[in-house]
Amino acid sequence: MLKFIVPMAAAALIAGSAEAQPQRQPDPGCGRDVSRLCRAVMNESDGVILNCLQQNRAKLSAKCAKVLADHGQ
DSSP states (O other), rough: HHHHHHHHEEEEEEHOOOTOOOOOOOGGGGHHHHHHOOGGGGTTTTHHHHHHHHTTTGGGOOOHHHHHHHHHH
């Protein structure tokens, strides 16, 4: 179950408001990074998780760093 929730949480962080952007398929690009770097805040709000990823930017996988950059984060 956790393997499904983490990628969904990462996608939700990046996707923003549903009204502001067209619907997309979840991008699991940051799931492992959230599990590895932000485990302590995984049950917090999307903003807290995004902040954790941004604070750990130097440690992110190339895939997650690209996802964040592609979404202006």
